[in-house]
Amino acid sequence: MSSSHRIALGAALAMALTGIALAQGGGTKAYPTVDRVEFVLECMQKNGGKQEFLYKCACLIDEIAQTYTYDDFVEASTAARYQSLAGERGGVFRDPPQVRETAKRYLQIQGEAMKHCGVPR
């Protein structure tokens, strides 16, 4: 994707997501727009950048936002993301039972949301 396309898509997404955020009102638990856009962009990219995933990925982050407060989402998604970190330093995420548990729970919730939103695993 060229950078100009990406910007255009980002802007479109930002508008779309602001709309979603407004529509959902207080249920969004104060996720910054930038986090939602970033999440959707990354999720779309993982799915070949197809337009349908704009909707599916937006659905996914909205579902997650129904479960986690923003701070809890940041902590849980960080724990999940770095379970796969190689070498000694990855142990900081893999070894502690509570971090592992946090990661596991996050991936379960995300997994269910993926099923619901039609995002393949």
Added chain:
Amino acid sequence: MASIRTYKWGVLLGLAALPGLALANQEVIKLTQDSKNWAMQAGNMQNQRYSALKQINKENVKNLRVAWTFSTGVLRGHEGGPLVIGDMLYVHSPFPNKVFAISLADQQIKWKYEPRQDPTVIPVMCCDTVNRGLAYADGKIFLQQADTNLVALDAKTGKELWKVKNGDPKAGGTNTNAPHVFKDKVITGISGGEFGVRGFVAAYDIKTGKQVWKAFSTGPDAEMLMDPDKTMTWTDGKMAPVGRDSSLKTWQGDQWKIGGGTTWGWYSYDPKLNLMYYGSGNPSTWNPVQRPGDNKWSMTIWARDVDTGQAKWVYQMTPHDEWDFDGVNEMILADGVNVKGKPRNVLVHFDRNGFGYTLDRATGQLLVAEKYDPKVNWATHVDMKTGRPQVVAKYSTQAQGADVNTKQICPAALGTKDQQPAAYNPANKMFYVPTNHVCMDYEPFKVEYTAGQPYVGATLSMFPAPGSHGGMGNFIMWDAGTGKIVKSKAEKFSVWSGALVTAGGIACYGTLEGYVKCVDANNISKELYKFKTPSGIIGNLNTWQYKGKQYIGVLSGIGGWAGIGLAAGLEKDTDGLGAVGGYKELKNYTELGGVLTVFALP
């Protein structure tokens, strides 16, 4: 490029009256003294990570905005940070170690360098394929590649000027450290303690790449560039000569040949004393039972003459390591630090072993050695007469023996701090230290040495320090004169980013969640600014000024892949050490690479 040329001419003219001084060193010192630049990885030769810029200050830092970003397009851990010289920014990537020269005027790539490296070097790297950044001097950018090639590039064009091989990846030697330019030499070390490499530092002529000297961490005196009568060490409360065969006597047989003591940290330099300082890492293997003796000079703070490489003094922090408390962390030089009522010119070092050391940097005299995390328990204290840590038997993996799981040792092998460098504020003489707050269970086992194969010999399991705030990190403010924590700010995850402190009264660091945080430098509990970058931060923050505007920059990207669609990834058990190759599956996933995020006031 105009401004680089101007700088250089200015320096050359200024030096015309001072024949005999090493030009490159004067040039780099001059560049670092102009705080508009960030001309060395730590900002200056003293490793202080301090900037005199104050446009961004504690009143207005809350208004910071993203000014621009740059993606390296490379996954994996991004350590170090960019250099800024005049109107150019130079930034590196992890393996394959790309270099980008970016024009600050329009953020366009002026040139790009991508070395061809044999990917078989990847599995030989113990702890991800990081690279801690570039060095600049004499119109050249120096890159220390993973495959141990040290390369000089023309700063204007990116053209390769010379290249020299510094080690042997087939025998486990790799490089992750930034090269350091002191005087007319570029100095580098080696990684591979987990592969039984014998550590060394080597100095190369910046003009030609010719090796000027090479000094090992272990072995015969001559090969360590150590003088039995003149190289000093702390002995019974005073400095005394190390004596003959000081290393050989502390190893069984030939074990020093595969003894580790690698050198992948942050070096510093005192131009007045003409001494450079660095630390040597853990002895190999991690199984202490297999290598009796003090294993000198692993785990040691070294002071060497930059011209000859001769060791002026040494201090071994952790004799006979039993926990992988690698001694490579940065050496910070600070002047006029009040130690017991007297202003001293000191070297300050936050070791992995959990002790913060303050030494007289001219003589090597031990002044202060105190815990910088109250949970540190493997030793009760450092005996100030002998300089030796007083090891607690319960946490001694040697005393417990091989195949016994020694529990609840604090800190974990990653140390109370790993390589992520601390910052020093000359205004209040305080140190700002990013730390781990993590403990471990540790079980050594017997291993045989095979060249190029992991030589680890221990399994371990980590967890947050028990009986504390439950998080795995702290950002602390440290008084190196008294050896006391002045203030501690708790973090959920370990803090693996290098700190920055400025004359604007702010201290900044990054977190594994991806936050850039700036706090009040006099009261670090006061968070003034927080911004979430796209990925976890293990890079070091820095700052510069261009066209009247101050910028703060940081690399984010720590490796690991996003949780999305990877629920299965969790079930796969520990990849363990030496398993960077476990990343193979990564190519199936697309993800933005590491990102340089640059902030400014609106």
